[in-house]
Amino acid sequence: MKKDSIKAGLIGFGTIGRGVAKLFLNSGSIINSKSGIAVELKKICDLDITTDRGIKLPEGMLTSNINDILNDPEIDIVIELIGGYKPALDFVLRAIQAGKHVVTANKALLSKYWDEIAGAAAKNGVQIMAEASVGGGIPILRGMDKGLAANRIEKIMAILNGTCNYILTKMTFEKMTFDAALKEAQAKGFAEADPTLDIEGFDTMHKITILSTMAFGSRIKEGDIPVEGIKKVDYTDIEYAGEFGYVMKLLAVAEKEGAAASVRVHPALVNKKHLLASVNNEFNAIYLKGDAVGETMFYGRGAGEMPTASAVLSDVIYIARDISHGLEHIEKTVKSGQPVKMQKPGDIISKYYLRFNVVDKTGVLASIAGVLGKNNIGIESVIQKVQKQHFQVPVVIMTYAAKESDMNKSLKKINAMKAVKEKTVVYRVVD
Numbered sequence: 001m002k003k004d005s006i007k008a009g010l011i012g013f014g015t016i017g018r019g020v021a022k023l024f025l026n027s028g029s030i031i032n033s034k035s036g037i038a039v040e041l042k043k044i045c046d047l048d049i050t051t052d053r054g055i056k057l058p059e060g061m062l063t064s065n066i067n068d069i070l071n072d073p074e075i076d077i078v079i080e081l082i083g084g085y086k087p088a089l090d091f092v093l094r095a096i097q098a099g100k101h102v103v104t105a106n107k108a109l110l111s112k113y114w115d116e117i118a119g120a121a122a123k124n125g126v127q128i129m130a131e132a133s134v135g136g137g138i139p140i141l142r143g144m145d146k147g148l149a150a151n152r153i154e155k156i157m158a159i160l161n162g163t164c165n166y167i168l169t170k171m172t173f174e175k176m177t178f179d180a181a182l183k184e185a186q187a188k189g190f191a192e193a194d195p196t197l198d199i200e201g202f203d204t205m206h207k208i209t210i211l212s213t214m215a216f217g218s219r220i221k222e223g224d225i226p227v228e229g230i231k232k233v234d235y236t237d238i239e240y241a242g243e244f245g246y247v248m249k250l251l252a253v254a255e256k257e258g259a260a261a262s263v264r265v266h267p268a269l270v271n272k273k274h275l276l277a278s279v280n281n282e283f284n285a286i287y288l289k290g291d292a293v294g295e296t297m298f299y300g301r302g303a304g305e306m307p308t309a310s311a312v313l314s315d316v317i318y319i320a321r322d323i324s325h326g327l328e329h330i331e332k333t334v335k336s337g338q339p340v341k342m343q344k345p346g347d348i349i350s351k352y353y354l355r356f357n358v359v360d361k362t363g364v365l366a367s368i369a370g371v372l373g374k375n376n377i378g379i380e381s382v383i384q385k386v387q388k389q390h391f392q393v394p395v396v397i398m399t400y401a402a403k404e405s406d407m408n409k410s411l412k413k414i415n416a417m418k419a420v421k422e423k424t425v426v427y428r429v430v431d
């Protein structure tokens, strides 16, 4: 049914909510002209409606009663920006059941409850859009869904967490310790007071769940994604990586070969010549390969008030456009996907960086090379330092591409050797 104007309700007047309210107030004419219809922010709901947020809102716009949005038949689009699972899931499902379209930036919620939300949206004929949930201001979901619609997406490699990228950049270029870099990220507002979700890789996992589910049109589940964060990254390895011509990045990797997919999150050494290697500080980038387009990369600010609000408003405009054309049931961004077969982690092939701490004795390197060789792993290059600490020396090896199961078998043997004094440090390598 065609309408004369669209009304939106915003839940959550925090960092991003404030940015969205600012855009509605300051960029109304752009929003209306791009939507082809007047779009108005009718209500904002937050638990705290007394704190001054530095914006002058029209009288009566703020409420602490969620029903003022969810039960208002005039509101067509609900913008969820409170974050977390509870009560966000309840609010989103109630909005859908009330026939309202939903825009959310909540990657944790979508990653975990994709099936419930997509199923409810399909049943109720409403649109769910979540451009801001992956890569903040970078238009990756729409770029992939629309701009690359003719492609089969074969591979994604992405830097999706600004906090981790900032920390690794500071460690690499300013030789900062992990703790000092994290403190600086927090002081600059790039990291949360509790940075666990970021540094342990779970925020990146939420985003790659959404991105790969959309890219492959198949449901990728959180439980299928091995996750490793950057907490254990040591400057020593960043320095050796540099000598080999690589930089350390926290990567989300998703691949689909034939029917099987593989999705993972881990720190990796990226060749300095690769496009992703020059993505520094708090910036995000998504490098992907489509069968027709080839390689392409999306780059920009992955978080922050206005970049993220920009993505939220673009969703609102798209939905408003659909409604104004009477096409609201035509196309869904968040839609149900069939489960997909996941590749066995042991079958994944990668080059590896290995750092051993060994007794300074002839024959040790030959024994390590022997174990690797027996398990079909070839050595591409070696760095052996003369520096001795308690008669131990670091030996660093870059391997040729090897199967993960072969690497695991080798490391089990090598770590058990008497001459090997510490657990081997292992990173995957991306050329």
Ligand SMILES: NC(=O)c1ccc[n+]([C@@H]2O[C@H](COP(=O)([O-])OP(=O)(O)OC[C@H]3O[C@@H](n4cnc5c(N)ncnc54)[C@H](OP(=O)(O)O)[C@@H]3O)[C@@H](O)[C@H]2O)c1
Binding pocket: 011, 012, 013, 014, 015, 016, 017, 045, 046, 047, 048, 066, 080, 081, 082, 083, 084, 087, 105, 106, 107, 108, 132, 133, 136, 302, 303, 304, 305, 308
């Ligand atoms: N910050 C970013 O750069 C960024 C980037 C991309 C995506 N996102 C996503 O955007 C969403 C919002 O993030 P944010 O940084 O804006 O968070 P935020 O600053 O913590 O804002 C959330 C707001 O929601 C309010 N709220 C919490 N529970 C509520 C409830 N039951 N009813 C009404 N209001 C409630 C909070 O109030 P109180 O403060 O009183 O609890 C707070 O004002 C999250 O899903 C986040 O993952 C954020």
